[in-house]
Amino acid sequence: MVQIDRLFSEVELRSGEFSFDENVARVFDDMISRSIPLYADVQRSVPVLSDLLDHEPLKVVDLGCSTGTSLIHLARSLPGRNLELIGIDNSTAMLDKCREKLVALKLQDQIKTLQADICRFEFSQASVVLMNYTLQFVDVELRSQILQRICESIRSGGFLLVSEKVAHEQPAMDEALVELYFEFKRRQGYSELEISRKRDALENVLVPLTIQGNLELFYAAGFERVEVLLKWFNFATFVCYPN
Numbered sequence: 733m734v735q736i737d738r739l740f741s742e743v744e745l746r747s748g749e750f751s752f753d754e755n756v757a758r759v760f761d762d763m764i765s766r767s768i769p770l771y772a773d774v775q776r777s778v779p780v781l782s783d784l785l786d787h788e789p790l791k792v793v794d795l796g797c798s799t800g801t802s803l804i805h806l807a808r809s810l811p812g813r814n815l816e817l818i819g820i821d822n823s824t825a826m827l828d829k830c831r832e833k834l835v836a837l838k839l840q841d842q843i844k845t846l847q848a849d850i851c852r853f854e855f856s857q858a859s860v861v862l863m864n865y866t867l868q869f870v871d872v873e874l875r876s877q878i879l880q881r882i883c884e885s886i887r888s889g890g891f892l893l894v895s896e897k898v899a900h901e902q903p904a905m906d907e908a909l910v911e912l913y914f915e916f917k918r919r920q921g922y923s924e925l926e927i928s929r930k931r932d933a934l935e936n937v938l939v940p941l942t943i944q945g946n947l948e949l950f951y952a953a954g955f956e957r958v959e960v961l962l963k964w965f966n967f968a969t970f971v972c973y974p975n
């Protein structure tokens with residue numbers, strides 16, 4: 733059963749202390765669906781875009797898989813495909829929650845999970861790499877080498893689907909987008925206290941780049957073609973093709 737996220741009405745973390753621990757894992761599915769605009773649409777796009785590829789097997793690697801939502805959705809949406817599904821995350825608590833869900837759904841044999849840090853992990857060949865709302869948590873200095881290794885790991889015709897919170901280069905516009913985002917969170921039932929406590933906790937933990945900054949990273953990593961698939965004020969989803 734999905735637990736309602738009331739985390740920041742109960743606890744106050746110091747600035748920059750947010751982590752994917754047991755408290756977050758417990759309420760994560762509710763937290764992410766109420767905190768990321770168009771989250772359900774990004775999830776819906778995963779099987780649709782993956783199914784465009786005729787790879788046999790269709791190997792999908794999810795970097796920062798959290799509780800396994802994308803891979804579970806894939807397994808259920810493409811029952812007729814020969815799928816190889818691998819979720820990677822560095823948080824024990826998130827992977828425990830993921831494995832609990834997989835067992836409950838009897839998908840533990842179909843979806844493999846691995847505890848690893850994507851900054852050091854050696855990626856094997858894959859058709860599709862998912863990296864939704866994960867890169868934003870990685871040290872900015874390390875992002876280009878991760879993207880380069882991902883680019884090299886994608887099989888011909890495949891792609892990287894990456895979603896990020898994004899900043900705007902003009903401060904006034906950036907502030908306006910943040911306010912629109914907080915308005916979204918209020919509509920999702922979060923209080924002012926919850927919104928401001930979470931913002932403080934994420935300070936310097938979630939570091940968004942601009943759309944342009946992300947595009948430069950993708951191209952510098954070796955991707956030949958990048959499309960902005962989806963954009964909502966300060967969130968964006970990109971599809972990056974290595975060839």
Ligand SMILES: C[S@@+](CC[C@H](N)C(=O)[O-])C[C@H]1O[C@@H](n2cnc3c(N)ncnc32)[C@H](O)[C@@H]1O
Nearest residue numbers: 752796798821822823826849850864865866869
């Ligand atoms: C916002 S969640 C991702 C949500 C998920 N992709 C989805 O669509 O539901 C970010 C995840 O990335 C993981 N993460 C952050 N840094 C990581 C790293 N260096 N290596 C592996 N996983 C990481 C966190 O533990 C967390 O589960």
